[in-house]
Amino acid sequence: MKSLLLAGTMLCPGLLAAQNSKPAASITFATYNVSMEAENYFPRGTPGNSEKVLIKELASGSNQQIKNIARIIQTVRPDVILLNEFDYVKNPAEGVGQFIKGYLKEGTDGAKGIDYPYYYYSTVNTGQPSPYDLDGNGKAEQYGADAWGFGNYPGQYGMVLLSRFPIDTKAVRTFQHFKWKDMPDGLKTTKEDGSNWYSAEAWAEFPLSSKSHWDIPVKVGDKTVHVLASHPTPPSFDGKEDRNGKRNHDEIRFWNDYITPGKGDYIYDDNHRQGGLPANASFVILGDQNASPDEGNAISDGIRQLLANPAVNNASAPASKGGPEHSPTNAFAKNHTAFWRMRADYVLPSRKGFQILDSGVFWPAKGEPMAGLVEKRESSSDHRLVWVRVKVE
DSSP states (O other): OHHHHHHOOOOOGGGOOOOOOOOOSOEEEEEEEEEESHHHHSOTTOTTOSHHHHHHHHHHSOOHHHHHHHHHHHHHOOSEEEEEEEOOOSSTTTTHHHHIIIIISSOBTTBOOOOOSEEEEOOOSBTOBOSSOOSOSSOOOSSBTTBSBSBSSTTTTOEEEEESSOBOGGGOEEOTTOBGGGSTTOOOOBOTTSSBSSOHHHHHHOBSOSSOEEEEEEEETTEEEEEEEEOOOOSOSSOTTOHHHHHHHHHHHHHHHHTSTTTOTTOBOTTOOBOOOOTTOEEEEEEEOOOOSSSSSSOTHHHHHHHHOTTBOOSSOOOOSHHHHHSTTOTTGGGOOBTTTBOOEEEEEBSTTEEEEEEEEOOOOTTSTTGGGGSSGGGSOSBOOEEEEEEEO
16 A cells, blocks of 8 residues: 555646636536446457547547537536546546547537536555455456455556636545544454454554545635545445445444534644644535435435435435436336446535526437437546536635
8 A cells, every 4th residue: 555655646737727716607517437447448458548549539539429429518518527437537638628628628519518617636556456365256356356456457447527716726635545543433254253354454544435535615706616426336346244234334434424514633734733624614426326215226224314414405316307218117227327227426516505497307308409418428528417506605
């Protein structure tokens, strides 16, 4: 983990501009798992898979799957959007900047281009090699399930935030290196005989975040909105010990504690600043949480508690017409955000500071305009863009 600690948080050149923003009548926040990682374009295990695959596809400007993703974003036109599973590319001119320049700013198939002059990204734990046997198969293989977050190369499944509003870069807090052992009453992973799943050495270094948790303050006029971004691990691909399910639960619980006065006192960020979010702060939680209160194999108590938090406005879950068509016998289908039939992706504004005006999941029914953009997994992503439009109060 030493190299991980030295990496720190990278503030990108596109973030450094600062200017006053006029108050907006309404703001649309969105989250979208875009599947823009190398193994989306080449099969898992392909020699040489790395962030260079995405760099090449972005540079071409002609990848149809990415063009469709851009078209969806251009159609919804969110003011602030979190992109999950966007590989970490250190040079923004080859990564996020190229996505904005080569795909979003250019009109796509009749859609008007959209610009995001501000963005934030940083390193993540996925694909960061560990020296330990974390999956318990008897071999320390560094990558895959033995990485600090599942990934076959550093930065796989990364995150990027795009914004039309300035970002207070000096006040960004990241929690990539917060240790799971330091969460009070965290869910313990044990073997069938009751002993600890992880070795003492591995547990001492184990980060809670499979990718990272970010608190990104966005300046909307004279107001600050804390964008709380994350992408907890899928609660699958393990065994009876449920190590991924427990990590998913506690990654979600992290935000629940962070936004609850008095509960987040144990939290420290990567700059060693202690504590959670101030009680009077406005926030929006964004990201693929890989958990549903009603379906799937997550430990649902984590997402249930977050949705029930008095500070969170979850009065109306975003819905679509395409979800029920995709799963006509499923009572929860209108709120599904993933092709594999679950509500996994969330935009959760705080009750303080916002009035919800509208919301939705971009999932047109067959025959509706742009339905082809989500017709197949390879059309765009196995997830759908989720958005909530709010009035800032």
